[in-house]
Amino acid sequence: MQAPVAYKASYGGAFHGALIVEQDIAMGERMRRILSELAPGRRVVIASSRAEACNLLAALPYDLVLIDMRLPQDDGVSLINHVRQAYPWIESVAMSAADDHQLVDAAIAAGAVGYLLTEADDAELAFLLRSIERGGAPMDSRVARRLLGRIAASAKPSSIAPVVTRPSVARPAPGPLSPRELKVLRLIAQGWSNREIADAVFLSINTVEFHAKSIYRKLSVKSRTQAVHEATQHGLLN
Structure with missing residues (x-):
């Protein structure tokens, strides 16, 4: 599937259409208000389930999707995967009420470019979402600090584990x-x-x-x- 011409260069610019996938009606409306204030006049639509989101994605063009990681049956991860494969020009940003390590890891592995904690106040969420216009990744600072710390720790050589030679897949x-x-x-x-x-x-x-x-x-x-x-x-x- 090819990206609509008007949306191919959307990364790093203001979004034109945003889809919020959130089963909590009040939270969905809150995120719609924040996005609408960031980009007045832009289309912001809410879906309450993966199935509804897929129908909306097929019907209208979007370049930003906010996805609730608390959707039932791991639908949040499944939807991020679907967006990455079927609509690679769309930016997927995951969100949850609190920093759940497993949810964050699953979202990043599935292809999310950012992660929001909705317990943050409106001003902080707006600041993070605005970074998308500059080509940035809207990542809550608490999530980012933990991920960077883990990456740094994994890069340190171990002085205990024996060296075991294994065949490896060449990385380009x-x-x-x-x-x-x-x-x-x-x-x-x-x-x-x-x-x-x-x-x-x-x-x-x-x-x-x-x-x-x-x-x-x-x-x-x-x-x-x-x-x-x-x-x-x-x-x-x-």
Whole structure:
């Protein structure tokens, strides 16, 4: 299935159509209000189930989907997978009331580019969602800190476990990163925001965002968390 022409370049820009998949009516309306205030006049639709969401996705074009990970029968994970495979130009952002490690891991593995905790206040959720327009990943800081900590810990060599040689699947090497991109990548891995990076390396915020998008492209990823994970696998953060 091909992306509608008007939506092929939607990543990194303001969304044109958003779908909220949330079984809690009050929460769905809350997220619709937040998105509507971010982009007045843009279409924001609510679905209460995976089946309804699939019907709406097939009927109208969207470039952003917010998915409740508490949908019954793991429908949240299933829907993220469906969006990634059938509508690869759509950004999927998962959400739940609290930081559940298993839900977060499942969402990221399925292809979500961000994760929101709806216990946050409206201003914080709006701030995170606005980052999509700059090509960022709307990730609650508590979730991001835990994921980055786990990635950093997994990158440390073990002094106890014996070395066992196993056949491995070759991973394609990423495109070469420039010295400036490596510096930006290492600051991203430390949890710095684009604004903090810009101030630290004396660049404009637009230049830092340009470098971040170049890093994502070369690593074949779509979010900060995925970039750090991929860079760790290739030894770029050593």
